[in-house]
Amino acid sequence: MCANAEPLAVPFRRAHPSVSQGPAPRSLAIGLIGPGQVGQAFLRQVRAAQGTLRRTRGVDLHMVAALGRQRMWWDVDDAQWQAAPDRTQVWRPSDPVAFLDHVQASGSQAVLVDCSASDAVPDQYAHWLHRGIHVVTPNKRAGSGPLHRWEAIQAASRHGGHFRYEATVGAGLPVVQTLRDLLDTGDDLHTIEGMLSGTLAWLCYHHDGSHPFSEWVRQAHTLGYTEPDPRDDLSGMDVARKLVILAREAGWALSLNDVQVESLVPSELANVEKEMFFKRLPELDAAMADRLAQADAQGGVLRHVASLDPQGRARVRLQVVPADHAFAHSRQTDNVVQFTTRRYADNPLVIQGPGAGADVTAAGIFADVLRLVDRPSPMA
Amino acid sequence: MCANAEPLAVPFRRAHPSVSQGPAPRSLAIGLIGPGQVGQAFLRQVRAAQGTLRRTRGVDLHMVAALGRQRMWWDVDDAQWQAAPDRTQVWRPSDPVAFLDHVQASGSQAVLVDCSASDAVPDQYAHWLHRGIHVVTPNKRAGSGPLHRWEAIQAASRHGGHFRYEATVGAGLPVVQTLRDLLDTGDDLHTIEGMLSGTLAWLCYHHDGSHPFSEWVRQAHTLGYTEPDPRDDLSGMDVARKLVILAREAGWALSLNDVQVESLVPSELANVEKEMFFKRLPELDAAMADRLAQADAQGGVLRHVASLDPQGRARVRLQVVPADHAFAHSRQTDNVVQFTTRRYADNPLVIQGPGAGADVTAAGIFADVLRLVDRPSPMA
Numbered sequence: 101m102c103a104n105a106e107p108l109a110v111p112f113r114r115a116h117p118s119v120s121q122g123p124a125p126r127s128l129a130i131g132l133i134g135p136g137q138v139g140q141a142f143l144r145q146v147r148a149a150q151g152t153l154r155r156t157r158g159v160d161l162h163m164v165a166a167l168g169r170q171r172m173w174w175d176v177d178d179a180q181w182q183a184a185p186d187r188t189q190v191w192r193p194s195d196p197v198a199f200l201d202h203v204q205a206s207g208s209q210a211v212l213v214d215c216s217a218s219d220a221v222p223d224q225y226a227h228w229l230h231r232g233i234h235v236v237t238p239n240k241r242a243g244s245g246p247l248h249r250w251e252a253i254q255a256a257s258r259h260g261g262h263f264r265y266e267a268t269v270g271a272g273l274p275v276v277q278t279l280r281d282l283l284d285t286g287d288d289l290h291t292i293e294g295m296l297s298g299t300l301a302w303l304c305y306h307h308d309g310s311h312p313f314s315e316w317v318r319q320a321h322t323l324g325y326t327e328p329d330p331r332d333d334l335s336g337m338d339v340a341r342k343l344v345i346l347a348r349e350a351g352w353a354l355s356l357n358d359v360q361v362e363s364l365v366p367s368e369l370a371n372v373e374k375e376m377f378f379k380r381l382p383e384l385d386a387a388m389a390d391r392l393a394q395a396d397a398q399g400g401v402l403r404h405v406a407s408l409d410p411q412g413r414a415r416v417r418l419q420v421v422p423a424d425h426a427f428a429h430s431r432q433t434d435n436v437v438q439f440t441t442r443r444y445a446d447n448p449l450v451i452q453g454p455g456a457g458a459d460v461t462a463a464g465i466f467a468d469v470l471r472l473v474d475r476p477s478p479m480a
Numbered sequence: 481m482c483a484n485a486e487p488l489a490v491p492f493r494r495a496h497p498s499v500s501q502g503p504a505p506r507s508l509a510i511g512l513i514g515p516g517q518v519g520q521a522f523l524r525q526v527r528a529a530q531g532t533l534r535r536t537r538g539v540d541l542h543m544v545a546a547l548g549r550q551r552m553w554w555d556v557d558d559a560q561w562q563a564a565p566d567r568t569q570v571w572r573p574s575d576p577v578a579f580l581d582h583v584q585a586s587g588s589q590a591v592l593v594d595c596s597a598s599d600a601v602p603d604q605y606a607h608w609l610h611r612g613i614h615v616v617t618p619n620k621r622a623g624s625g626p627l628h629r630w631e632a633i634q635a636a637s638r639h640g641g642h643f644r645y646e647a648t649v650g651a652g653l654p655v656v657q658t659l660r661d662l663l664d665t666g667d668d669l670h671t672i673e674g675m676l677s678g679t680l681a682w683l684c685y686h687h688d689g690s691h692p693f694s695e696w697v698r699q700a701h702t703l704g705y706t707e708p709d710p711r712d713d714l715s716g717m718d719v720a721r722k723l724v725i726l727a728r729e730a731g732w733a734l735s736l737n738d739v740q741v742e743s744l745v746p747s748e749l750a751n752v753e754k755e756m757f758f759k760r761l762p763e764l765d766a767a768m769a770d771r772l773a774q775a776d777a778q779g780g781v782l783r784h785v786a787s788l789d790p791q792g793r794a795r796v797r798l799q800v801v802p803a804d805h806a807f808a809h810s811r812q813t814d815n816v817v818q819f820t821t822r823r824y825a826d827n828p829l830v831i832q833g834p835g836a837g838a839d840v841t842a843a844g845i846f847a848d849v850l851r852l853v854d855r856p857s858p859m860a
Contacts (some may be wrong), residue, residue: 149666157664158638258538273829274654274661281654284537285846286529412665429809431827445839447811449653459823466665 127160128474129207131199134216135166138238141462142213149466158417159473164206167199204233211261211472213465214239222249229256229263236468238267238461241336243345247355250348262472267464269296269342270435270455274467274474278451279349279439288442289350292408296342297434298456299326299333300364300404304418305432307402313388314381325433329374334364334384336404336416343406343414362417364388395420402428426450485650500712506853507540509587511579512598515546518618521842522593529846539853547579554582554607584613591641591849608782609643618647618841620718623725627735630728630833642852647844649676649722650815650835658831659729660817662710668822669730672788676722678813678836679706679713680744680784684798686813687702687782693768694761705813709754714744714764716784716796723786723794732792744768775800783807806830 130146132139146163153159165174171191204210211234214221214327222242225235226249235257243255257263266276283289295301302325317334320326326333329378340359347354363370364384369377395402400420405427408414421427426448430436435455440448454460501537510526512519526543533539551571583588591614594601602622605615606629615637622633623645637643646656663669675681683704686696697714700706706713720739727734743750744764749757775782780800785807788794801807806828810816815835820828834840 145666149664152666153664178514239787272823274658274831277657278654281850282843284529284533284850285534285843286525287843424809426809426832427803429806432829443652443843444833447814447834449831451654451829451831452806453824453829463662463665463667463823467661470661470664 105287126158126184127162127207127209128133128469128473129162129164129203129210130469131164131203131206131210131212132216132433133212133221134218134239135168136215137458138461138465139166139213139215141458142465143217143457145462146469150434153470157470159470161469161473162207165199165203167194167196170197171192174199175232189332192468200228200233204231209472210234211236211409211469213237213469215465217241218244222253225263226252226256229253229261230259234261234263234472236264236465236472238265238271240268240341240345243268243348244341244356245475247353264468264471265345266468267461268345269462270437270451270453271457272460272462272464273435273437273451273453273455275437275451276345277471278347278449279346281444282439282441282449283350283424287444288299290410290440290442290445292346292350292406292437293427293441293448294343294346294435294437295403295427295430296339296435296437296455297333298404298435298454299330299405300339301430301435302433304401304403305430307388307392309389309392309396312382312385317381317384318378329377331365331370331377335370336361336363338416339404340416342375343408343416345413347408347412350408352408352414354412354414359414359416361415364418391418399423400425401428403430506538507542507587507589508853509542509544509590510590510849511583511586511590512546513592513594513601514598514619516595518841518845519546519593519836520851521596521838522595522845523614525839525842525846526849527543537850539850541575541849541853542587545579545583545665545708547576548573550574552579552775554579572611573583576795580608580613584611589852590614591616591852593617593845593849595845597621599625602633605643606632606636609633609641610639612640614641614643615850616644616852618645618651618845620648620721620725623648623728624736625823627733644848644851645725646848647841647855648725649674650817650831650844651837652840652842652844652847653815653817653831653835655817655831656725656729657851658829659726662819662821662823662829663730667824670790670820670822670825672726672786672817672819673807673828674723674786674815674817675783676786676815676817676835677713677716677784677812678815678834679710680716680719681810681815682803682813683782684781685810687768687772689772689776692762692765694765697761697764698758709746709757711750711757715750716743717742719784719786720794720796723788723796727788727792730788730795732788734794737825739794739796741795744798758762768811771798779803780805781808783810806832824856 119165143163146161150161168337172194173190176190212228214237216239219241224240228235253263269275299320302320303316317330321330340356340361343359344356345395369380392402398420402418403421405419406416426438427436434452436452438448438450523543526541530541552574553570556570560723592608594617596619599621608615630860633643649655680701682687682700683696687693697710701710720736720741723739724736749760768809778800782798783801785799787797806818807816814832816832818828818830
C-alpha cells in the first residue's frame with residue numbers, strides 16, 4: 101500500500117494508499133481527544149468502515165492520533181492496531197502541542213474529535229478552527245457553556261474549519277442537522293419539544309404507581325441506566341444543556357441559567373453525600389406520587405419534557421401530556437424530539453430512538469465527520 | 481452590488497455580489513427543470529433564504545435559469561423577479577442545450593434541480609454528472625426506474641457531480657440521508673418499515689368501520705389528498721417506487737417488479753375509465769371491511785406498510801400492526817419510517833411527519849442543495 105508514497109518533509113506524516121483508478125479520494129486525518137468509551141467506539145467504527153468508505157464513497161479516513169490525559173499515541177497503522185489491540189506498546193506521554201501539530205500535518209484536511217467531557221478542551225476549539233482544523237464533538241460543554249466562548253467558536257467556524265456537534269443531542273439521531281436544515285431552508289420554528297434523557301424517559305415510562313418512584317430509580321441505577329450519581333440525571337441539568345444547544349442553534353442567545361429547570365431532587369438532598377442520597381431516596385416518592393395522580397386525573401401521562409417556545413423561553417420539567425401525544429407512546433429509554441414549524445404546523449416533524457450509548461453516540465460523531473468530506477469535487 | 485464584477489467572457493454569466501469581509505462565499509448556480517408546483521415552491525424558498533444564507537453560512541445561491549416543457553427563462557435578477565412575479569415577459573422558447581450550457585457557465589459549481597415527473601429527464605443525469613454538474617431531484621423515476629440507468633447515474637456521481645434525492649421519500653423528512661449515515665458509519669440494516677403514502681395513511685387512520693371504505697376514498701379525493709385518479713395511490717405503486725429507492729440505497733439491486741405489491745384496486749377495476757372507477761368504488765368495501773375485522777380480531781390496527789427485510793425482500797401491503805407499534809399512533813397523513821439495525825436493534829430509529837406537499841418537498845430539495853455547498857473550505 102505504501103509503495104507509491106513519496107518521501108515527505110513533514111515528520112510522521114502517514115503515507116496514503118495510492119488509488120489506481122477514479123478521482124483522488126477526499127482524505128481526512130482524524131485526531132481523537134479522550135479515548136474513553138465513546139472515543140474507543142468511534143475508533144472501532146472508523147477502522148471497520150474505512151475500507152468500504154474508500155471504495156464506495158471515495159473517502160479516505162485516517163485515524164492518525166489519540167490523546168488522553170496522561171498519554172497519547174500516533175501513527176499506529178492498521179496492522180499494528182490488529183497486532184496490539186490494547187496498544188500498550190504504542191503509548192507515549194501526552195504532549196497536546198505535538199499532538200495537534202501532528203494531526204494537522206497528517207492531511208490536507210484534519211479534524212479533531214473531542215470525546216472528552218472536559219470544559220478545558222472547548223477553550224481550544226476557536227483556535228483550532230482558526231487554524232483550519234475541523235472540530236467534531238459529543239461534548240456538550242461548548243454548546244451549553246459560556247456564551248462568549250460559543251460565539252467565538254461560531255465566528256471561527258465561519259472562516260476556518262467546520263464545527264459539528266450532532267452527537268450532543270440524541271446521540272446518533274439526526275436532530276441538530278434537521279433543525280439546521282429547517283432554518284437554513286427558511287422555515288420558521290414555532291416550538292421544539294423533546295424527551296432528551298433516556299434515563300428520565302425510562303423512569304416516567306415505568307412509574308405507574310405500582311411501586312414507589314424511588315424503587316424505579318434504584319432499579320435504573322442497578323441496570324446502569326443512570327449516571328453513577330442519579331442526581332446527575334434527576335436534576336435535569338443534562339437535559340437543560342441539550343436544550344441550550346438546540347436553542348442556540350435556533351438563534352436564541354441562551355445560557356444554562358436562562359433555562360427554567362425543575363429538579364426532581366429536593367433541595368435538601370442536592371448536596372448530601374451519594375450514600376446518604378440513596379438512603380433518603382424515598383423522600384422523593386410522595387411528590388412523585390402526587391404528580392402521577394394529577395396526570396391520571398387529567399387523562400394524560402407524566403413525561404419529562406424540554407421545551408423551547410416561540411418567545412425563546414426554555415423549560416425543563418415534568419409535564420402532563422395527552423394520551424395521544426407522541427411522547428405518550430415513547431418506548432423505554434427512547435429520546436423523542438418534535439419540531440413544530442410554519443411548514444410542519446399541523447403535524448410536527450418527529451425523530452425518535454435511543455439517544456444514548458457509546459455505539460450510537462460514536463455513530464453520530466462519525467456521520468458528522470463524513471459530512472466534512474462527503475462533498476462535491478470541483479466541476480470537471 | 482455589481483460594481484466589482486469583472487467583464488466576463490462567458491455570455492449571460494451573472495455578476496456575483498462582492499463580499500467585503502470574510503472568506504469568499506461558496507457559490508452555487510441553480511438551474512430548475514420543471515417549474516411546476518414543487519419547482520415554484522423551491523424557487524420561492526431559495527429567493528427568500530439566500531440573503532440569510534450568504535450572511536450566516538457564507539453560501540451564495542443563484543437561481544440562474546428555469547426550463548419548462550415549452551418555455552424557459554434565465555438571468556432574472558431579484559429586482560426583475562419582484563417586479564414581474566409571473567415572469568411573462570422573461571420567458572423564451574425552451575432550448576435544453578442552451579439552458580444546460582448557461583447553467584454550467586454561471587458558476588464554478590452548478591446544480592440542476594429536476595422537479596419534473598418525467599422519465600426522460602433522468603436519462604440525462606449521468607451525462608450531466610459526468611460534466612461535473614450536480615443533480616438534485618424529488619423525481620422518483622431515476623431511483624426506481626431501470627437498474628442499468630440507476631447504476632450509470634451512481635457511477636457517474638462517484639467521479640463527477642453529486643446526485644441527491646432526499647425528497648423522493650418522505651419529502652422534507654430526513655430519510656435517505658439517515659439511512660446513508662447508518663450504513664456509511666458501518667451499521668447493519670435489519671429492516672426498513674415505512675408508511676410512505678400520506679393518502680393511504682389517512683385512509684387507514686379513518687377507516688374504522690363507521691363508514692364504508694369507498695366513502696373515505698371519495699372524501700380524500702374531495703380534500704385533494706389523493707391523485708386525480710385515486711388508483712394511482714391505491715395501487716401502491718408510488719409507495720413501491722419509494723421502497724425501491726430505499727432498497728437500492730441499502731445496497732439491494734432491486735427493481736419495481738421485484739416488489740411484492742398488494743394493490744387495493746381489484747384487477748377488474750384497474751383499467752376501466754376513471755368515471756367508471758368512481759362509480760364502482762363500493763366494490764372495494766367488502767374486502768376492506770373483512771381486513772378491518774381481521775385486524776380488530778387480532779387486537780391490532782390496519783396500516784399500509786412498505787417493508788424491506790434482512791433478505792432484501794420488498795413488500796407493500798395492508799398489514800395488521802400491534803396497538804403499541806409506532807405505526808398505530810401515526811397521525812392523519814403522516815409518513816413514518818422506522819430503521820431497525822444492529823445499533824438500533826431493540827428500539828428502532830423512527831422519523832415521522834408530513835411526507836408530501838409542495839413546501840416540505842421543496843425544503844427537502846433545498847436541504848440537498850445546501851449539502852452541496854455546506855462544506856469545509858480548505859485548511860488555512
